[in-house]
Each structure stands twice: as structure tokens, then as C-alpha cells.
Amino acid sequence: MGSRVEILNDGGFRSDGRRQYELRDMTIDLSQQGVADGSAIITHGLTQVLVSVFGPREAKMRSQTMHDRANINVEVGVAAFSTGERRKRSRGDKRILEMAATIKSTFEPVVQTSLYPRSQIDIFVQVLQQDGGLLQACINGTTLALANAGIPLLDFVCAVTGGVHSTSPMLDLTLLEENDIPHVTVAVMPKTGKVTLVTMETRLHVERFEEIFRLACEAGKVIHAEIKGAVRERTSRLVGAMGSGPPRTGGGGDDDAMDEY
Amino acid sequence: MISFASFPVQPEPTRHFPDDEDAMDLDDGDFEAGGSKITWPGETITSSQAYMRGHGTYVESEQVIASVAGTVERVNKLVTVRAIRTKYNPEVGDLVVGRITEVQPRRWKVDANSRQDAVLMLSSVNLPGGVQRRKLESDELQMRNFFEEGDLLVAEVQAFFSDGAMSLHTRSLKYGKLRNGQLVTIPPLLVRRLKSHFLTLPCGVDLILGLNGYIWVSKHVKESEQEGEEGFDAEAVYSNRNDFIDDSTRTAISRVANIIRVLASHFVPLTDTLLLEAYEWTVENDTDAKGLLSEDVGDALVATITARV
Numbered sequence A: 001m002g003s004r005v006e007i008l009n010d011g012g013f014r015s016d017g018r019r020q021y022e023l024r025d026m027t028i029d030l031s032q033q034g035v036a037d038g039s040a041i042i043t044h045g046l047t048q049v050l051v052s053v054f055g056p057r058e059a060k061m062r063s064q065t066m067h068d069r070a071n072i073n074v075e076v077g078v079a080a081f082s083t084g085e086r087r088k089r090s091r092g093d094k095r096i097l098e099m100a101a102t103i104k105s106t107f108e109p110v111v112q113t114s115l116y117p118r119s120q121i122d123i124f125v126q127v128l129q130q131d132g133g134l135l136q137a138c139i140n141g142t143t144l145a146l147a148n149a150g151i152p153l154l155d156f157v158c159a160v161t162g163g164v165h166s167t168s169p170m171l172d173l174t175l176l177e178e179n180d181i182p183h184v185t186v187a188v189m190p191k192t193g194k195v196t197l198v199t200m201e202t203r204l205h206v207e208r209f210e211e212i213f214r215l216a217c218e219a220g221k222v223i224h225a226e227i228k229g230a231v232r233e234r235t236s237r238l239v240g241a242m243g244s245g246p247p248r249t250g251g252g253g254d255d256d257a258m259d260e261y
Numbered sequence B: 001m002i003s004f005a006s007f008p009v010q011p012e013p014t015r016h017f018p019d020d021e022d023a024m025d026l027d028d029g030d031f032e033a034g035g036s037k038i039t040w041p042g043e044t045i046t047s048s049q050a051y052m053r054g055h056g057t058y059v060e061s062e063q064v065i066a067s068v069a070g071t072v073e074r075v076n077k078l079v080t081v082r083a084i085r086t087k088y089n090p091e092v093g094d095l096v097v098g099r100i101t102e103v104q105p106r107r108w109k110v111d112a113n114s115r116q117d118a119v120l121m122l123s124s125v126n127l128p129g130g131v132q133r134r135k136l137e138s139d140e141l142q143m144r145n146f147f148e149e150g151d152l153l154v155a156e157v158q159a160f161f162s163d164g165a166m167s168l169h170t171r172s173l174k175y176g177k178l179r180n181g182q183l184v185t186i187p188p189l190l191v192r193r194l195k196s197h198f199l200t201l202p203c204g205v206d207l208i209l210g211l212n213g214y215i216w217v218s219k220h221v222k223e224s225e226q227e228g229e230e231g232f233d234a235e236a237v238y239s240n241r242n243d244f245i246d247d248s249t250r251t252a253i254s255r256v257a258n259i260i261r262v263l264a265s266h267f268v269p270l271t272d273t274l275l276l277e278a279y280e281w282t283v284e285n286d287t288d289a290k291g292l293l294s295e296d297v298g299d300a301l302v303a304t305i306t307a308r309v
Helices: A094-107 A134-148 A175-180 A206-243 A251-259 B028-032 B137-141 B247-265 B272-284 B295-308
Strands: A026-029 A038-044 A047-058 A071-078 A119-129 A158-165 A168-171 A183-189 A194-200 B037-039 B044-047 B057-060 B063-066 B070-075 B078-083 B095-104 B107-111 B118-121 B152-160 B166-169 B181-185 B198-201 B205-209 B214-219
Touching (some): A094 A119, A094 A134, A119 A134, A134 A183, A206 B037, B044 B078, B095 B205, B198 B272
Antiparallel strands (some): A026 A038, A038 A047, B095 B152, B107 B118, B152 B166, B181 B214, B205 B214
16 A cells, blocks of 8 residues: 555544544534525535525526416536645536535425526635535535525525545545545435435446445434524524514514504 | 624534434414524424425425524514524515616616515606606607616515516605715615614615615705705706715714624614614714724624614
8 A cells, every 4th residue: 555545444543533433523603694595614624615595686687587476596606725736727617516506406396486586596605615515515514504594494404525435434534535535425405314425426336335325324414403493593602692672563463563553 | 805704613512412402393272482593404393294384395295394594583483593594575565675787678676685676667767847747658759868777765565566576666755866975785684664664864864774685874965955846856856966965974974884783793783773873873982984894893883782772
């Protein structure tokens, strides 16, 4: 082996000191970014993604308006400084376009677009750092940003990457591991256990697939707990801040008050 | 563009994966108690057999499930979730501030922070030469003389179209084109319904609190100088030129605008008393408009006035 890094050593540890099924540390920041209607910064270990959501708003392109539902528009930008070697990717890059299309198709069945006819929801994903699990970070970030923007979702979508090294499955791969071993990204809706996305860019033995798939679905629940916790904390903070002002004059009783006139 | 990072996330000392699967599982007694229960997408609120689903919820396998993050509200059997951050949901009679985005045949499109652009029909505006005048073809040809792309206006929600888009009207002397001031945008939830949305602060500043979260802060115009019903002066109403604004008024306008920005970044709902308190505080502490935007001053301001009111 020599200079090559061991993916999984005899002690059962990976190159960054994690165990097989251990996920990387996750941080979530839901604070307001600029004028976006909802935004989120999510990190999975060294991978960091900023997602901004605008809308639902008037569709600027007439050709894309749909009379019965909203159109979801996803744009992905990869910062030149996000990778190990500095590299500028153009917006028309095929890989980036494909990722945008993947994110779009992941969220189309989850967002209740039929509530917003003739509108458009813009999702702007900006990749700030990449160290493997990019699609997973983009999807988790988008879920958070959509929830933060108050856009109705059937459920959170939680994505995680799984791979297999000889016969031992692993979760949440770093770039180093992604380059070496076959991997698959799975996005689940933990409430119903429905899967909205399974994607692979490498070949994976069919016998191994089921095990990884099941593990990834389990890991999705752990990520769900994190996402849920972050959204709950943000919401209760905002509710708390609103309550600290003077008491509401209208509030929930708005309609009752109107009846008196 | 100045923006605030409101509520920066404090680093958590410990990582934990709370086992709270049952934390929100409301049994019936709990649910009756009401209060502001917080929920998030995918969270089961109650059974759909006993309750009806309202906004912000959906029904799946006989359960009412939340689809947005916010607070659960209940009116009799109807369960709704009020989203904590969302676009403006218009209601008939609401006062809104908007910006013209497009001029179309016999109508203007207006951005009013809603899910679709609002429509302002040519027949819903007051035209020069009498309030009761009929619309002529010549009016259609010179629509840009009244409102142009980018113009700001204050209007009332008149009705809705079948697809949910709102129709506005400016058929009152209170409504119409805006000038002599600046626009501040805040989350629509922070603007409460008040008796009057036209406020005049003693510092010589007029405020129009649009329910869509657009707030117009402008120089005070005396009642007597406002155009009366008889002398409907098209020149003045549709004018694009600002009046002369002296330095002290300019300072007051930017101070009020920044107070609103600071309050919004701390998610404090706006009221007239709150704004007055805040303005007094800035004068007492000799804070200029620019200083208000620094984080510690903003925090101090919000802490003081929320404690006072």
C-alpha cells in the first residue's frame, strides 16, 4: 500500500478517525442571509453549502409559468475556492447542471407546489467547501432553507451517502473515500420512510446495495433529528421574539373580531 | 444593501441527538389546552377524524400533519398552522405598498411581496379631471404618465382573481404614488393590523405600514397641503419629483428607517408606540442613523424598548 491511505484500518477506523457507521459533525445556521426569503448554511464535516430560497414569487419567464402549480427553479454555483485545487467551473458545466436537475426532481414531489399556481420558487445553492457528500449537503441544506422560507413541505428530506469498502458498508463519505470506493446517495422522507432519490455515479455490486440502502435510510433518521432540532429552535426563538413585543391586538381571534361589525 | 445576521447560532457545547419522537405527540387533552405549540413540516398534529385541516397542514392516513414550521392554532374543529416566516397572504381591504413591475394593456402589474404580482386596473385609479370621469382611449395610451415601471404606490386590496392574484385600487385620496421618502422591507408577519396604517411621528416623519411588509417612511405632509377632493391635482398626485426636504427631516427619515430595520432583524412586531419609544431612545442616547446599525447599539435598543412596553 505504501503512501496510500487506508480506507478502513484493522481497528475498524476510517482515515478521519470515524467508525464505519459514524456520521460527520453537522452544523446548521438558519439566520437571515441578505434578502432571501429563507436561507440555510449547513456543514457536514468539511463540506459547507449555503442555500437561499426566494419565493414563491411571480414567474419572470412566461414560458415557465404553470397554471396549476409553482415552478421550482434550482441553480447551483460552485465557488472556485471550494476544492483542493483552485478551479473555476462555469455555470453551464454539465455536472453542475445535472446536480441542479437532481435537486429539483428530489424536491418536486415534496413541495406542495399546487398551492401556488403561476408562481416560481427559486433555490440558489452555493457550494462553499467540498469534502465529499456534496449532493447530500445540497439536499439537506435545501430542505432547511425551504422550511425556513415557510414553503409547505410534506416532510423534511434527509439525504446521506453510503459506500462499501470490500464488504464493509460505510456512511457519510469524505472526498478521499468517495474517490476510492463505490457509493450511493439516498434521500428519504423519514415520516413515511419514502425515498425521493437514489443516485449512483459508480458501479456497486448488486448484493451490497440492499445493505447500504437500508443503512442510509436509518442514517436519514439521525439527520432528520438534527434538522428538526434546528428548525424547532429557530421557530421557537422567533415566536419568543414576537411574543416579547406588545400583545397582539388581532391574533388568532381576527375573524371573531370581524364578526362583531 | 445592509443586512443583519439575526440570531447568529451560538456554538453548542454538546452534540446530542434528542430522542423526541413522542415529544409532540399531542394527546387530546393537551391539544385542547391550546397555547402556542410549535410545529414543523411532517409533524403529526392530531387525528383527522376529530379535526378539520386548515392552512399549513395536510391529511395523510387519517392524520393532520403540519407542512410548515410555525405555531398551531385552532378554531373549534379547524386546525391551522401559522407559518413563522412566509410571503404576504392578502385579504380584501388590506393596505399594501407596492412597486410597479410592468405596464400592460389597461392594467399595471405591481410587486406587493406576495406569491404573484398584484394587478392594478386602469379603472381602479383616480384620473386627472374629476373622480367620476369615464376612462378614455387616450388614458390607455398615456398610462406611463400615471405610473411607470419602478414607481412606488400605496393601495388597497380590492378583490381576488380566480387564480388567487390580488386586484388593487387607489380610488381614495389617501392612496396613490409615493415620493419624498424611502422604502423599508420587513417580514409581513411583523406588521400587525392597526386602526390606521398611516402614522405620523412627532419628528416630522410620515409612515405607511403596508400589511405586505413594505413600509414607506417619508417627509410629513400637512393635512391642509394634501390635495382635497375638489382640487384633485394630477400634477401633484402623479408627480415624480420630490419636494424640498431639509437636512433634519432627512436625518429623521433615515433614523426611523434604521429603527425599523433593527426591530425587524430582532423579529419584534411593529407598533406606533414601539416606534416612538425607539425614536426617543435614539435621541436620548444621541445615536445617529448609522450608529443604529451596529450590533451592540441595536441589541441595546431592542432590549430597552421591549422591556419598557
